[in-house]
Amino acid sequence: MLNNETIIIGIDAGTSVIKAVAFELSGRQIAFASARNQYTMGDDGSATQPLGRTWSDCISALRGLADKVSDLAARTAVIAVTGQGDGTWLVGSGNIPVGDAWLWLDARAASTVNRLNSRPDNRARFEATGTGLNTCQQGPQLAHMDRYMPELLDRAETALHCKDWLYLNLTGVRATDPSEASFTFGNFRTRRYDSVVIDTLSLNHRKSLLPEIIEGTEITHPLSADAAGATGLLAGTPVCLGYVDMVMTALGAGVRTAGQNAACSTIGSTGVHMRAKAVSDVQLNAEGTGYVITLPIPGIVTQVQTNMGATINIDWILQIAADLMSEAGKPVAASDLISRIDAWFAESRPGSILYHPYVSEAGERGPFVNAHARAGFTGLSIRHGFPDLIRAVVEGLGMATRDCYAAMGNMPLELRITGGAARSSALRQSLSAAVDAPVRISERQEAGAAGVAMMAAVAIGAYANMDDCIAEWVTPLLGEAEAPDAEQARRCDRLFAAYVDVRQAITPAWDMLAAQP
Numbered sequence: 001m002l003n004n005e006t007i008i009i010g011i012d013a014g015t016s017v018i019k020a021v022a023f024e025l026s027g028r029q030i031a032f033a034s035a036r037n038q039y040t041m042g043d044d045g046s047a048t049q050p051l052g053r054t055w056s057d058c059i060s061a062l063r064g065l066a067d068k069v070s071d072l073a074a075r076t077a078v079i080a081v082t083g084q085g086d087g088t089w090l091v092g093s094g095n096i097p098v099g100d101a102w103l104w105l106d107a108r109a110a111s112t113v114n115r116l117n118s119r120p121d122n123r124a125r126f127e128a129t130g131t132g133l134n135t136c137q138q139g140p141q142l143a144h145m146d147r148y149m150p151e152l153l154d155r156a157e158t159a160l161h162c163k164d165w166l167y168l169n170l171t172g173v174r175a176t177d178p179s180e181a182s183f184t185f186g187n188f189r190t191r192r193y194d195s196v197v198i199d200t201l202s203l204n205h206r207k208s209l210l211p212e213i214i215e216g217t218e219i220t221h222p223l224s225a226d227a228a229g230a231t232g233l234l235a236g237t238p239v240c241l242g243y244v245d246m247v248m249t250a251l252g253a254g255v256r257t258a259g260q261n262a263a264c265s266t267i268g269s270t271g272v273h274m275r276a277k278a279v280s281d282v283q284l285n286a287e288g289t290g291y292v293i294t295l296p297i298p299g300i301v302t303q304v305q306t307n308m309g310a311t312i313n314i315d316w317i318l319q320i321a322a323d324l325m326s327e328a329g330k331p332v333a334a335s336d337l338i339s340r341i342d343a344w345f346a347e348s349r350p351g352s353i354l355y356h357p358y359v360s361e362a363g364e365r366g367p368f369v370n371a372h373a374r375a376g377f378t379g380l381s382i383r384h385g386f387p388d389l390i391r392a393v394v395e396g397l398g399m400a401t402r403d404c405y406a407a408m409g410n411m412p413l414e415l416r417i418t419g420g421a422a423r424s425s426a427l428r429q430s431l432s433a434a435v436d437a438p439v440r441i442s443e444r445q446e447a448g449a450a451g452v453a454m455m456a457a458v459a460i461g462a463y464a465n466m467d468d469c470i471a472e473w474v475t476p477l478l479g480e481a482e483a484p485d486a487e488q489a490r491r492c493d494r495l496f497a498a499y500v501d502v503r504q505a506i507t508p509a510w511d512m513l514a515a516q517p
Contacts, residue, residue: 005075006024006025006075006076006077007022007023007024007030007069007072007075007076008022008024008025008076008078008080008453008456008457009021009022009023009062009065009072009076009079009080009233010023010080010081010082010446010448010449010450010451010452010453010456011058011061011079011081011082011083011166011449011452012083012245012449013037013054013081013082013084013162013163013245014037014083014084014245014448015037015039015049015084015103015105016036016037016039017034017035017036017037018034018035018037018054018057018058018060018061019033019034019061019448019449020032020033020034020058020061020064020065021033021065021446021449021450021453022065022068022069022072023449023450023453025077025457026472026473027454027472027473029444029445029450031065031068031069032065032068032446033061033062033063033064033065033067033068034061034064035057035058035060035061036057037049037053037054038050038053040100041105045106045107045108045110046102046106046107046108047102047103047104047106048099048100048101048102048106049100049103050097050100050101051089051091051097051100051165052097054101054162054165054166055165055169058166059230059231062231062232062233066232066233072232073232073234074234076233077237077460077462078220078238078239078240078456078457078459078460079170079223079233079237079238079239079240080216080241080242080452080453080455080456080459081163081166081167081170081239081240081241081242082163082242082243082244082245082449082452083161083163083166083244083245084103084104085104085161085162085180085244085245086104086136086138086180086184087102087104087106087136087141087161087162088102088138088141088142088161089101089159089160089161089162089165090152090153090155090156090158090159090209091156091157091160091165091168091174092155092157093157095168095174098152098155099152101162101165104136104137105362106135106136106141107135107362107371108135108141108144109135109140109141109143109144110135111144112143112144112147113133113135113140116133116140116143116200116201116202117133117288119200121196122200122288123288124196124200125200125201126284127284128186128188128194128196128197129183129184129185129187129188129197129292130183130188130282130284130291130292130301130303131183131184131290131291131292132287132288132290132365132369136365138159138161138184138185139184139197139201139203142206142209143201143202143203146202146203146206156209157208157209158211159209159210160176160211161176163177163241163244163245164176164177164180164211164241167239169227170223170224170227170239171221171222171223171224171227171239172221172224172226172227174211174212175211175212175213175214175241176210176211176212176213176214176241177214177215177216177241177242177243178213178215178294178296179244179293179294179295180243180244181193181210181213182292182293182294183291183294185197185198185201185203185210188279188282188292188293188294188301189279191215192213193207193210193213214241215296216240216241216242216243216296216452216455217240217296217455217458217459217466218459219241219459220238220240220456220460221238222235222236222238222239223236223238223239238456238460240456242451242452242455243293243294243295243296243451244293245448246266246272246274246293247274247293247294247295247302247451248449248450248455249266249272249418249447249448249451250264250266250274250276250418250447250451251295251296251447251450251451251454251466251470251474252418252442252444252446252447252448252449252450252451252454252473253266253416253417253418253444254416254440254444254474254475254478255274255275255276255295255302255416256276256295256300256467256470257470257471257474257475258467258471258475261275261276261277261300262275262276262412262414262416263275263276263412263414263415264276264415264416264417264418265401265417265418265419265431266417266418267310267397267417267418267419267421267422267431268310268311268419268421269310269311269312270306270308270312271306271309271397271400271401272307273304273305273366273401273404273405273408274293274302274303274304274305275303275408275412276295276300276302277300277301277302277303278299278300278301279300282301282303283303283409285367285407285408287368287369287407289305289365289366289367289368289407290303290304290367290407290408291303291304291305292304295466296455296458296466297465297466303408305366305404305405305407305408306365306366306404307357307364307365307366307400307404308358308360308362308363308364308366309357309358309359309360309364309375310357310400310419311397311419311420311421312359312360313355313357313375313393313396313397314341314393314394314397314421315334316359316375317389317393318334318337318338318341319334321337322334322336322337341390341394341424342424342425342426344386344387344390344391345390345391345394348385348387348388348391349388350391350491351379351384351388351391352379352495353377353379353380353384353388353389353391353392354377354378354379354392354396354495354498354499355375355376355377355378355393355395355396355399356373356375356378356396356400356499357375357393357400358373358374358375358376359375366404367403367404367406368503370507370510371514372510372511372513373507373510374510374513377389377392378498394426394427394430395430395433395434395492397427397430397431398427398430398431398433398434398492399492399495399496399499401431401434401435402434402435402492403496403499403503405435411435411436411437412435412437414437414438414440414481415431415435415437415439415440416439416440416442417431417439417441418441418442418444418447422441428441428482429482429484429485432482432483432485432489433484433485433488433489433491433492434492434496435484436484436489436492436493437484438481438482438483438484439481439482439484440478440480440481440482441478441479442474442477442478442479443477443478444473444474444477450474454466454469454470454474457469457473
């Protein structure tokens with residue numbers, strides 16, 4: 001029986017941390033536990049993670065949660081799981097892993113992405129999925145394996161994603177969700193696999209690897225006896241397979257409220273910018289970039305553009321400052337300087353320095369794809385000091401955010417933001433001015449786990465539909481809207497045209513630099 005003591009457990013399996021979060025049925029977060037997850041980067045561009053380790057870390061997080069919540073097993077009405085998107089997690093006979101998982105960070109499929117993007121039928125694939133090809137995705141990764149490592153796929157029976165792998169361990173069921181299935185191998189309009197897409201990826205002969213698609217708000221499977229023994233939870237507890245973590249975080253942070261679609265940016269190491277839309281409102285760009293990812297709401301999807309680098313640009317410039325200060329005899333860590341960002345920003349004068357935040361060695365993927373793209377300042381003069389560089393970097397994140405939303409249509413009327421960087425007033429001001437819209441942050445902690453827990457709440461009948469759940473779990477936690485500074489918004493409007501001009505004009509130089517030994 002559902003009551004005030006009932007708990008929903010949301011699992012959010014990130015690339016480096018797995019979190020288990022306990023929520024009351026009303027949405028109040030009551031406890032949190034986590035376990036570090038590890039991955040390995042190789043000189044060949046590989047980024048891999050052991051499947052067995054990921055499951056054992058999930059167990060550790062759930063066991064840690066039980067240490068914090070009295071009688072957790074008996075009080076848990078449902079468990080829900082989401083996780084890092086893209087990547088390829090292969091399992092074979094007996095659900096045994098076929099090697100380590102290829103993560104979204106893995107770059108080995110770059111040549112295959114280039115080959116598939118050059119095919120004349122690639123536009124048809126993009127029109128179906130709404131998603132541009134990149135090395136992150138399972139489709140190009142499987143196509144690359146099929147050409148260069150076919151023995152891997154010969155040994156595999158099913159290609160899963162991270163959350164699907166954990167769901168398999170929790171329930172014994174091989175399945176995936178509509179979000180990752182449709183943006184990789186399917187059609188966002190039907191939420192099913194699409195033969196045109198599979199054919200364009202040259203994977204018709206491997207389509208048996210694709211698991212069943214299930215809708216987590218409607219279908220759950222019971223926690224298996226083996227998983228119950230490992231986690232300490234009760235066998236038979238319903239388990240909900242969530243959508244990919246990107247949209248679960250946006251759902252928890254307010255990408256849709258009061259039955260109305262909104263925009264949400266997650267500013268973390270990467271930048272994720274999305275707008276909830278009716279399917280009929282999706283505008284696919286001519287460049288064929290971005291994602292269209294379904295929400296667990298009938299007829300509603302998110303259109304997404306993602307930056308390879310967001311706060312890593314700030315980390316980079318703070319590390320330079322820390323190194324110089326340390327060499328001057330005052331040991332300083334970059335993390336010690338984070339609290340000074342807003343003060344440095346306030347010390348600077350609004351000027352005309354542009355910063356393009358392509359500091360990631362993987363280049364950029366949104367709203368354009370170029371592995372050779374690199375960061376740079378434009379407009380420096382002798383009068384500029386370090387605070388001005390800080391302002392330029394922070395404002396560069398705002399310009400990149402605008403660049404992404406411009407690729408999806410008009411600017412949003414309001415922008416909800418999440419991620420640790422949202423605590424910075426300088427960043428909030430810059431985002432607001434760049435898109436010329438009020439920004440609003442959510443007090444919701446662990447938005448990804450909350451988003452998938454909301455799906456589970458609907459699945460067990462605690463709410464009639466997702467919008468009813470949003471009304472109680474999300475809307476009350478949204479802060480007051482912070483309006484843009486009108487003068488700064490006009491300045492950003494002028495600078496943005498130059499920002500795009502520089503980005504487009506410098507492309508040949510990036511290619512030349514990349515060709516240097």
